[in-house]
Amino acid sequence: GENVEQHPSTLSVQEGDSAVIKCTYSDSASNYFPWYKQELGKGPQLIIDIRSNVGEKKDQRIAVTLNKTAKHFSLHITETQPEDSAVYFCAASHRDDKIIFGKGTRLHILP
Amino acid sequence: DAMVIQNPRYQVTQFGKPVTLSCSQTLNHNVMYWYQQKSSQAPKLLFHYYDKDFNNEADTPDNFQSRRPNTSFCFLDIRSPGLGDAAMYLCATSRGGGKLFFGSGTQLSVL
Numbered sequence: 555g556e557n558v559e560q561h562p563s564t565l566s567v568q569e570g571d572s573a574v575i576k577c578t579y580s581d582s583a584s585n586y587f588p589w590y591k592q593e594l595g596k597g598p599q600l601i602i603d604i605r606s607n608v609g610e611k612k613d614q615r616i617a618v619t620l621n622k623t624a625k626h627f628s629l630h631i632t633e634t635q636p637e638d639s640a641v642y643f644c645a646a647s648h649r650d651d652k653i654i655f656g657k658g659t660r661l662h663i664l665p
Numbered sequence: 666d667a668m669v670i671q672n673p674r675y676q677v678t679q680f681g682k683p684v685t686l687s688c689s690q691t692l693n694h695n696v697m698y699w700y701q702q703k704s705s706q707a708p709k710l711l712f713h714y715y716d717k718d719f720n721n722e723a724d725t726p727d728n729f730q731s732r733r734p735n736t737s738f739c740f741l742d743i744r745s746p747g748l749g750d751a752a753m754y755l756c757a758t759s760r761g762g763g764k765l766f767f768g769s770g771t772q773l774s775v776l
Contacts, residue, residue: 558707586763597669597755597767598708643707647763652720655707 556581558646560656568664573634575659577644578626584646587620587627588653592641601642602629631661639663668692671756671768678746679776686741686771688756697739698765699731700755708755714739743773751775 557580567573579587585606590598604611604618604627611618615634620627631638644656669690678684688697695716700708712721714733728750730742743750753772757765 560707588763588765590765590767595769597757597769598765599767600764603764652710652713653763653765654710657707658705660705 556584556646556648556654558644558654558656560644560659562659563657564660564662566662566664567634569634569636571634573629573631573638573661575629575642575644575661576626577628577646577656578624579646580625581646581648582625583648584625586647586653587618588645588647589616589618589629590643590645590655592643592658594640598643634663636663636665669756669758669766669768671754671771673771674769675772675774677774677776678743680747681745684743684746684773686743686754686756686773688739688741688768689737690758690766691737692758692760692766693736694758694760694766695736696759696761697733698755698757698759699729699739699741700757702753702755702770704752711741746773746775748775 560577588603591601592598602616615632617630641658641660643658645653647653671688698713699711702708711725732740753770755770756768759765
């Protein structure tokens with residue numbers, strides 16, 4: 555089955571700097587890669603996703619890149635703000651009804 | 666607002682005492698999921714329903730059961746909770762296409 559590895563497990567960046575979180579997946583058939591943000595005491599919320607027919611997608615300060623050959627994808631957050639502090643999960647799927655998550659990255663935005 | 670609602674927010678049960686967690690949705694999504702999330706870990710898929718079709722993950726313990734009496738409701742039954750079952754239980758829905766909408770979760774404690 556699919557296995558998703560995520561790095562780093564913890565990331566601290568100065569407010570205003572960029573943050574990058576990287577994930578790799580094992581199943582070459584995977585074709586959908588969402589990113590979720592989980593704040594304390596809440597369920598995860600989808601922030602951006604990408605399908606395997608594109609290499610990059612951007613939404614304001616957030617972007618995701620996908621390298622299908624290398625089977626890795628990354629989340630980029632620019633101009634980080636205090637409200638970006640949360641746990642971020644990458645995920646992968648080759649069936650729309652089964653999503654497998656990485657172990658998460660705890661992002662701290664330092665003042 | 667359309668949403669995924671989980672009750673209760675916190676549940677305390679005794680070792681071996683059956684417990685039921687509930688989830689309802691107003692999104693009219695045909696897919697519903699149950700995930701288990703332990704502290705600082707990725708959400709782990711337990712099972713999901715595609716309409717009435719039940720899909721059990723191979724490594725989901727027999728101690729866990731699920732019911733979906735209609736489109737809006739889904740229940741997670743833990744027949745004999747052990748200390749290792751203490752976790753956050755997340756319900757999610759999807760209309761297909763892979764985008765999950767999560768509830769806020771039920772934090773289960775086992776005494």
